[in-house]
Amino acid sequence: MRLDELPLNKPATIAHIGWESLDAGAARRLRALGFDEGLTIEALHHGGLVSHDPIACRIGRMTVAIRRIHASVIDVSPS
Amino acid sequence: MTALPLIALVGNPNAGKSALFNALTGARQKTGNYPGVTVERHAGRLILPDGRPAELVDLPGTYSLEPTSPDEQVTRDVITGVQAGERRPDALVIVVDAGNLDNHLRFAGELIAQGIPAIIALNMIDMAERDGLTLDPERLSADLGVPVIPTVAVRKRGVEPLKDEMLTLLGKVATSPRPLSDDFGARQRQARAIAKAAILKEAPARATTQSIDRIVLHPVAGPIILAALLFVMFQAVFAWATPFADGIDAGVSAIHDAALAALPPGIFRSFVADGLIAGVGAVIVFLPQILILFAFILVLETTGYMVRAAFLMDRLMAGVGLSGRAFIPLLSSFACAVPGIMATRTIEDPKDRLTTILIAPLMTCSARLPVYAVIIAAFIPARNVLPGIGLQGLVLFGLYLGGIVGALVAALALRRTVTKGRGMGFMMEMPRYQMPILKNLLLGLWQRAWVFLKRAGTIIAVTTMILWALLNFPRVDPASGVSQVDHSIAGHIANGLAVVVEPIGFNRDISLALIPAMAAREVAVSALATTYAIDNQDESKRDQTLGERLKGSWSLPTALAFLVWFVFAPQCISTIAVVRRETNGWRWPLFMVAYLFALAYVGAGATFWLATYLGL
Numbered sequence: 001m002r003l004d005e006l007p008l009n010k011p012a013t014i015a016h017i018g019w020e021s022l023d024a025g026a027a028r029r030l031r032a033l034g035f036d037e038g039l040t041i042e043a044l045h046h047g048g049l050v051s052h053d054p055i056a057c058r059i060g061r062m063t064v065a066i067r068r069i070h071a072s073v074i075d076v077s078p079s
Numbered sequence: 080m081t082a083l084p085l086i087a088l089v090g091n092p093n094a095g096k097s098a099l100f101n102a103l104t105g106a107r108q109k110t111g112n113y114p115g116v117t118v119e120r121h122a123g124r125l126i127l128p129d130g131r132p133a134e135l136v137d138l139p140g141t142y143s144l145e146p147t148s149p150d151e152q153v154t155r156d157v158i159t160g161v162q163a164g165e166r167r168p169d170a171l172v173i174v175v176d177a178g179n180l181d182n183h184l185r186f187a188g189e190l191i192a193q194g195i196p197a198i199i200a201l202n203m204i205d206m207a208e209r210d211g212l213t214l215d216p217e218r219l220s221a222d223l224g225v226p227v228i229p230t231v232a233v234r235k236r237g238v239e240p241l242k243d244e245m246l247t248l249l250g251k252v253a254t255s256p257r258p259l260s261d262d263f264g265a266r267q268r269q270a271r272a273i274a275k276a277a278i279l280k281e282a283p284a285r286a287t288t289q290s291i292d293r294i295v296l297h298p299v300a301g302p303i304i305l306a307a308l309l310f311v312m313f314q315a316v317f318a319w320a321t322p323f324a325d326g327i328d329a330g331v332s333a334i335h336d337a338a339l340a341a342l343p344p345g346i347f348r349s350f351v352a353d354g355l356i357a358g359v360g361a362v363i364v365f366l367p368q369i370l371i372l373f374a375f376i377l378v379l380e381t382t383g384y385m386v387r388a389a390f391l392m393d394r395l396m397a398g399v400g401l402s403g404r405a406f407i408p409l410l411s412s413f414a415c416a417v418p419g420i421m422a423t424r425t426i427e428d429p430k431d432r433l434t435t436i437l438i439a440p441l442m443t444c445s446a447r448l449p450v451y452a453v454i455i456a457a458f459i460p461a462r463n464v465l466p467g468i469g470l471q472g473l474v475l476f477g478l479y480l481g482g483i484v485g486a487l488v489a490a491l492a493l494r495r496t497v498t499k500g501r502g503m504g505f506m507m508e509m510p511r512y513q514m515p516i517l518k519n520l521l522l523g524l525w526q527r528a529w530v531f532l533k534r535a536g537t538i539i540a541v542t543t544m545i546l547w548a549l550l551n552f553p554r555v556d557p558a559s560g561v562s563q564v565d566h567s568i569a570g571h572i573a574n575g576l577a578v579v580v581e582p583i584g585f586n587r588d589i590s591l592a593l594i595p596a597m598a599a600r601e602v603a604v605s606a607l608a609t610t611y612a613i614d615n616q617d618e619s620k621r622d623q624t625l626g627e628r629l630k631g632s633w634s635l636p637t638a639l640a641f642l643v644w645f646v647f648a649p650q651c652i653s654t655i656a657v658v659r660r661e662t663n664g665w666r667w668p669l670f671m672v673a674y675l676f677a678l679a680y681v682g683a684g685a686t687f688w689l690a691t692y693l694g695l
Contacts, residue, residue: 025147025427029506031263031264033182033508034182045297045390046298047390049298049299053397054390054393056296056390056509060181060182061179061210062181062182062509063288064507064508064509065386065506065509069504070506
């Protein structure tokens, strides 16, 4: 399952991040915000009534907002 | 005299660095700029426990030492000792959020490896504890190899022990930098391992923040709350400020009258009373409104709500090719475009950033408020359209909205033409909510008020004096019956300009006000005040307020066109200068000035003719 498909409030583990399909700037920033394989992640809020974009997720003890386009390269396995 | 020891505060954004800086330096602060770049330098003085003074510099909050933005470049260059205008610090205070060790320790590790004697301020320890974390500072200190001091910057907890440790640090010498692992992921994992070892007990994170977020980020309730907040903010700016503004107005009138009484009639009295006091006074009156606006923005920023607003706005911003990140610079531009444009430095994507810079002047800055306020008060009746919703406030809201809509349309057009290309999107940390600290709020307000007063005291005073001179020379013989304004230098310039602006309903007095308003928009008000003060030699009309005089000389369509002109026109030299600096050349500022003047001309013209057609 991809992060953009993960239902709200269902904790999951990051299985794989497709770093290579992100541009260098986005990848660097995603890393700096603490995204890494093996961590638990949980989608908390969706922005946009129809689009459900962006997504606010909890990663570690931080809440980070990212857009669906970036969430779509992150594979998660619900725990 | 030898230089003071230099201590740098450094850390992630949202680590509470500024609060710690305030706690350590109090009001002894200086804000400047690093040479050649537009990164602000915040420095202050602190007294060490042995009585020695030291200089404390607050470096920009960054996530790493990889230079990807001007902010990060400065932080990196200061720490490696190559930044122009700064010595290499003698000691580092690394500020980390105790509730977010996982993430902050990676950067802390990178900083420690630079070899400068360092200390960790384990900040916001109280919030971490409330969050269910029990930490072991000794373990952390042992693993990192530097002292760790728990602090609560907003309550000044841990500040004295921190100063004691600084003293020890200043006795040490820097070692050569340790090489870091090239693998970012490995550094991150190592930091997480250290964090894990230092956490004795852990409960699920952030109950309070999450329950607030469930409401304010709700897809339906969230945008409504945001809109309501902004609406209250703008109503408050008008309503709450009135008694204070009236007080200042009365004070200015008293000084004006005292000057008239004390000085002998003649050119010097006219210069002091009608030029200097009337001109500067007309602008100072708006200080209460500007402070209320700044207070709202400061509170929204320090509580952490501003990032939520960015989250809610991201979708809309994406629609016009921007990111939610642009929301914060744009919202700051409501206070002043200059800090707003400087705040675009946090936008990493160059095209996103350029687009945001180009539309920032369309956000209604506080300098337009004096103009709007005078015209609205004079031409829009003060009645309620609905209980609690005044027509005047509604018109003001409409002007702000006009700027926002104009900006969105402009962004869309720019993104398809001059700044074409895919943006990087939106990725942002959403910090915990925090209660604002009154003292820090007042400090921030004071710094902003001071900037405004300095502007009033310098740029505005100088331009009103020049305008006064342009209006008063060459002198006419009072017996000749020729108007002083018509005969003056400014009158002649304005007559030329009037031909250009006549089709959009502007009269000669407006052309006259537009010239000095290039220095700063609010000068338009003082310019009008000066013009009408000089042209009204009739003693019986002397007591009329500027609003009353305007109402007598302008039609409603002209007043509305004038308001719309100010929604769009780039009448601010400082903004143009800061755009030149931020974009490294004249190309973009000239483009911006041209497109905004064109918008202003068309918008004001359309308003004038529509209003005339409707018979207003």
